[in-house]
Amino acid sequence: MELDVRGLSCPIPLMRTKKALEADPDQLTVLADSGTAKTNVVNLLKDSGYVVEVAEEPGGYRISARRG
Amino acid sequence: MATKRRVGPSAWILGGAGVAIGVIAAWLVSQGNPGNMGLCIACFLRDTAGFFIGPAANMGAVAYIRPEIVGLMLGATLAALATKEFRPRGGSATAVRFLLGFVFMVAALVFLGCTVRAWLRLGGGDLNALWGILGIVAGVSVGVLALRRGFDLGRAGSVPRAMGWIAPLVAVVLLVLSVVTALSGPPNGFTVTTANALATGDDPPAVFVKGADGAPADVVKPAGGTVGAHGSIIASDGSVAASAASVAAAKPQPGGKRAPLLISLAAGLAIGVIAQRSRFCSVGGIRDALLVKRFDLLFGVLGLLLGAFVANVALGQFHLGFEGQPIAHTDALGNFAAMAVAGLAAVLLGGCPFRQVIMSAEGDADAFAAVVGMVAGAVASHYFGIASTAKGLSSLGWPALAAGAALLVVIAFARRGQTA
Numbered sequence: 001m002e003l004d005v006r007g008l009s010c011p012i013p014l015m016r017t018k019k020a021l022e023a024d025p026d027q028l029t030v031l032a033d034s035g036t037a038k039t040n041v042v043n044l045l046k047d048s049g050y051v052v053e054v055a056e057e058p059g060g061y062r063i064s065a066r067r068g
Numbered sequence: 069m070a071t072k073r074r075v076g077p078s079a080w081i082l083g084g085a086g087v088a089i090g091v092i093a094a095w096l097v098s099q100g101n102p103g104n105m106g107l108c109i110a111c112f113l114r115d116t117a118g119f120f121i122g123p124a125a126n127m128g129a130v131a132y133i134r135p136e137i138v139g140l141m142l143g144a145t146l147a148a149l150a151t152k153e154f155r156p157r158g159g160s161a162t163a164v165r166f167l168l169g170f171v172f173m174v175a176a177l178v179f180l181g182c183t184v185r186a187w188l189r190l191g192g193g194d195l196n197a198l199w200g201i202l203g204i205v206a207g208v209s210v211g212v213l214a215l216r217r218g219f220d221l222g223r224a225g226s227v228p229r230a231m232g233w234i235a236p237l238v239a240v241v242l243l244v245l246s247v248v249t250a251l252s253g254p255p256n257g258f259t260v261t262t263a264n265a266l267a268t269g270d271d272p273p274a275v276f277v278k279g280a281d282g283a284p285a286d287v288v289k290p291a292g293g294t295v296g297a298h299g300s301i302i303a304s305d306g307s308v309a310a311s312a313a314s315v316a317a318a319k320p321q322p323g324g325k326r327a328p329l330l331i332s333l334a335a336g337l338a339i340g341v342i343a344q345r346s347r348f349c350s351v352g353g354i355r356d357a358l359l360v361k362r363f364d365l366l367f368g369v370l371g372l373l374l375g376a377f378v379a380n381v382a383l384g385q386f387h388l389g390f391e392g393q394p395i396a397h398t399d400a401l402g403n404f405a406a407m408a409v410a411g412l413a414a415v416l417l418g419g420c421p422f423r424q425v426i427m428s429a430e431g432d433a434d435a436f437a438a439v440v441g442m443v444a445g446a447v448a449s450h451y452f453g454i455a456s457t458a459k460g461l462s463s464l465g466w467p468a469l470a471a472g473a474a475l476l477v478v479i480a481f482a483r484r485g486q487t488a
Binding site for chain 1: 072073074076078148151152153155157160215220221222223224225226347349352355356359360362364417418419423427430432
């Protein structure tokens with residue numbers, strides 16, 4: 001499952017990610033383009049028990065989460 | 069999900085950032101900034117606007133490029149560049165953001181401080197700020213309702229690199245003007261409130277600076293005025309501009325109270341770096357707690373309050389009460405309503421004015437539009453006499469709040485589902 005929150009203002013990236021987590025996915029990829037959105041999304045995923053990896057891309061960050 | 073935390077490790081980072089900002093802000097007051105105004109985005113943007121506009125918008129008493137603002141922006145830009153987070157972006161309802169910034173500022177100047185200063189005022193013992201903070205919670209609650217209904221200003225995209233550099237460039241220009249002014253006075257056409265100037269309550273007020281003995285020494289206004297017998301101020305035509313009693317009751321002009329340039333600048337730089345790295349936000353904590361039941365950001369403002377409180381007590385600046393608080397009034401309902409409007413505007417912007425300044429320094433042209441809106445709001449507030457004084461709300465305070473609230477509600481509930 002892939003979620004694109006690039007360009008969205010706070011707190012919409014967080015809301016969208018939280019909504020995606022309601023389905024309790026085994027893995028989730030979130031695309032973010034600001035440092036703030038990246039940090040907020042990574043924190044939420046970690047706090048929800050996921051193992052998170054962040055890769056920098058030309059357009060921002062690819063945040064990959066899988067259930068820990 | 070096996071484990072689920074609502075307060076993560078970032079709460080410590082945000083709490084620590086809040087404490088540090090609170091301590092630095094309280095220390096700036098001890099260095100000469102106005103009471104409980106070590107850091108106030110609304111006040112400082114307003115003062116900076118006053119430097120350019122001056123008496124033309126009744127801003128002679130609030131005219132000074134606040135080096136804290138310059139430092140904040142440059143500190144945030146440097147931190148963003150160092151961590152590769154500087155990213156020119158924009159195009160998300162830029163004009164609406166200008167309007168939101170405008171309304172935020174008008175409301176903040178009715179309260180007399182932004183959503184950061186509300187916490188700093190409380191940390192200095194100003195209990196009027198409690199009404200303001202309750203107002204922030206109320207305004208944020210309305211914003212949360214709008215977000216739940218799908219409020220969204222739309223996606224920002226990449227913009228030409230130059231657009232992202234506008235805010236840092238403005239900061240550099242302000243820095244140059246600050247240094248020139250400190251060395252040789254304001255260039256022609258610009259205004260700086262005389263350092264440590266006091267103004268009487270007369271209409272028009274007499275403005276003077278005290279000498280070492282505490283008596284009026286130099287008369288700034290009226291031009292050509294002199295100090296008369298018993299400490300009155302005499303105009304050049306020989307009439308009494310201010311009686312001795314009125315001179316004795318004179319109050320400092322906010323723009324004339326300031327820490328030394330280098331101290332303000334260094335403090336601003338430090339706060340800019342801290343804010344950029346920590347993502348500290350003065351309304352986001354309440355918003356996230358209500359909206360997504362996450363509490364990390366809330367530790368930021370709680371830290372701010374704690375840091376300011378402890379530092380103010382340590383520096384002997386803590387004065388508990390409602391009456392006689394620095395640059396504050398005691399209109400409870402006015403304080404509540406003004407911060408409710410400001411809090412809602414901040415949520416709709418996606419972050420408090422402090423965050424808007426930091427984000428603009430990270431290359432966010434939309435955040436810069438909000439900052440420009442705030443500056444325009446400050447000029448309008450003073451030009452039309454909307455801003456409150458220590459005596460309370462002006463006659464235009466309530467109408468302005470009502471108009472601002474109406475505009476915000478329309479924006480909050482009309483702009484929905486802009487993005488997939």
